[in-house]
Amino acid sequence: xxxxxxxxxxxxxxxxxxxxxxxxxxxxxxxxxxxxxxxxxxxxxxxxxxxxxxxxxxxxxxxxxxxxxxxxxxxxxxxxxxxxxxxxxxxxxxxxxxxxxxxxxxxxxxxxxxxxxxxxxxxxxxxxxxxxxxxxxxxxxxxxxxxxxxxxxxxxxxxxxxxxxxxxxxxxxxxxxxxxxxxxxxxxxxxxxxxxxxxxxxxxxxxxxxxxxxxxxxxxxxxxxxxxxxxxxxxxxxxxxxxxxxxxxxxxxxxxxxxxxxxxx
Amino acid sequence: xxxxxxxxxxxxxxxxxxxxxxxxxxxxxxxxxxxxxxxxxxxxxxxxxxxxxxxxxxxxxxxxxxxxxxxxxxxxxxxxxxxxxxxxxxxxxxxxxxxxxxxxxxxxxxxxxxxxxxxxxxxxxxxxxxxxxxxxxxxxxxxxxxxxxxxxxxxx
Numbered sequence: 001x002x003x004x005x006x007x008x009x010x011x012x013x014x015x016x017x018x019x020x021x022x023x024x025x026x027x028x029x030x031x032x033x034x035x036x037x038x039x040x041x042x043x044x045x046x047x048x049x050x051x052x053x054x055x056x057x058x059x060x061x062x063x064x065x066x067x068x069x070x071x072x073x074x075x076x077x078x079x080x081x082x083x084x085x086x087x088x089x090x091x092x093x094x095x096x097x098x099x100x101x102x103x104x105x106x107x108x109x110x111x112x113x114x115x116x117x118x119x120x121x122x123x124x125x126x127x128x129x130x131x132x133x134x135x136x137x138x139x140x141x142x143x144x145x146x147x148x149x150x151x152x153x154x155x156x157x158x159x160x161x162x163x164x165x166x167x168x169x170x171x172x173x174x175x176x177x178x179x180x181x182x183x184x185x186x187x188x189x190x191x192x193x194x195x196x197x198x199x200x201x202x203x204x205x206x207x208x209x210x211x212x213x214x215x216x217x218x219x220x221x222x223x224x225x226x227x228x229x230x231x232x233x234x235x236x237x238x239x240x241x242x243x244x245x246x247x248x249x250x251x252x253x254x255x256x257x258x259x260x261x262x263x264x265x
Numbered sequence: 266x267x268x269x270x271x272x273x274x275x276x277x278x279x280x281x282x283x284x285x286x287x288x289x290x291x292x293x294x295x296x297x298x299x300x301x302x303x304x305x306x307x308x309x310x311x312x313x314x315x316x317x318x319x320x321x322x323x324x325x326x327x328x329x330x331x332x333x334x335x336x337x338x339x340x341x342x343x344x345x346x347x348x349x350x351x352x353x354x355x356x357x358x359x360x361x362x363x364x365x366x367x368x369x370x371x372x373x374x375x376x377x378x379x380x381x382x383x384x385x386x387x388x389x390x391x392x393x394x395x396x397x398x399x400x401x402x403x404x405x406x407x408x409x410x411x412x413x414x415x416x417x418x419x420x421x
Binding site for chain 2: 021024031032033034035036037038041042045046049052053056057059060061063064065066068072075076079080083095096098099100102103107141142143144146147148150151
C-alpha cells in the first residue's frame with residue numbers, strides 16, 4: 001500500500017521498522033549510538049503499562065470479599081490464572097514472583113496487542129501530527145525485550161545467591177554437571193546455560209513479534225482485494241501468538257526463578 | 266539490532282511497574298479473594314451446621330410432643346380419678362349428713378313425744394284430781410289422800 005504514490009516498497013517497510021529516536025547527546029531526533037532513547041517504545045510501553053496498572057489498581061481499591069464487580073472479577077480471573085501457574089511451578093513462598101508474573105503477562109500481552117491495530121493507523125495519525133517515525137509495537141524493539149529478560153536474569157542471579165549463598169552458587173557453577181574434576185568444562189557449560197536464558201527469553205518474544213509485524217507490513221503491500229483475506233487470517237492467527245508469547249515469557253520467568261530457588265542435585 | 270539507552274529506561278520502567286503491582290495491586294485483590302474463600306467455606310460449614318441443628322431440633326420437638334402427650338394423658342387420668350374421688354366423698358358425706366339429720370329428727374320427735382306424754386300425764390292427773398276433788402269434796406280432805414292419788418298417778 002503506498003500512501004504517497006512515490007513511496008517504494010522497501011522504503012515503506014523501512015519506514016515502518018524505524019523507531020522514533022531521540023539523540024540524548026544533541027537532544028534532537030535521530031540516532032546517537034548508545035545514547036539514544038527510542039521514544040515510541042518508551043511512551044507506548046509506559047502508556048500501556050499504566051493502563052494495566054490503573055485498571056488493576058481500580059479493582060484493588062474496590063476489592064471486596066463480597067460480590068465482586070466486573071473489573072474486580074476480571075482482575076481476579078487474571079490473578080487466579082497467574083497464581084495457578086506460579087503454584088504449579090513454584091514450591092517456595094516468594095511474594096515477588098506472583099506480581100512479577102502478572103505484570104509480565106498483562107504488560108507483554110498489551111504491548112503485543114498493538115500488533116493487531118491496523119498497521120498504518122497510529123503512524124499515519126502521528127505523521128499528520130508531524131512525527132516522522134512511529135513503531136507501534138514495543139515488543140518488536142529488542143531494547144524492550146532485553147530489558148525484560150535482563151531484569152529477570154538479574155532476579156535469577158539475586159535469588160540464586162540469596163538462597164544458595166555465594167559459595168553454594170559458586171559450587172553449583174563449578175561442579176555441575178560433571179563434578180570437581182572437570183571444573184573448567186562445568187564453568188563454561190553453566191555460564192552458557194545461564195546466559196542463554198535471558199537471550200533466548202528476549203529473542204523469542206522479539207522474533208515472534210517482529211516477524212508478525214513484518215508479515216502485516218508485507219500484507220499491507222498486497223493489492224487491496226487480497227489484503228483483507230490474508231490480513232484477516234494472519235490477524236486471527238496472531239491473536240493466538242500474542243497471548244501465547246506473553247504466556248511463554250511469564251511461564252519461563254516463573255520456571256527460571258523457581259530453578260534459582262532450588263538446589264541442584 | 267541497536268541496543269541503546271532505551272534498554273535501561275525500560276528496565277527502570279519494568280521495575281517500577283512490578284513494584285507497583287507488588288505493593289498496590291496484588292495484596293488487596295489476593296486478600297479479598299482469600300477472604301471470600303474463607304467466607305464461602307464458613308458459609309457452607311454454617312449451612313451444614315444449621316441443617317444438623319434443624320434435624321436435632323426436629324427430633325427434640327417430636328420427643329417433647331410425645332412427652333407432652335404422655336403427661337397430658339396422665340393428668341387427665343389423675344383428674345378423672347380425683348373427680349371420682351370427690352363425687353364419692355360428697356356422696357358419702359351426704360349420706361352421713363342425711364342419716365345424722367334423721368337421727369336428730371328422730372330424737373327430737375322422741376323428746377317431743379315424751380314431753381307431750383308428761384304434759385298429758387299432768388293434765389290427766391289434774392283432771393283426775395279435779396274430778397276426784399269434785400267427787401270427794403264433800404267427804405274427803407284432799408290433803409289426806411294425796412299420797413294415794415299420787416300413787417295412782419304413777420301407775421297410770
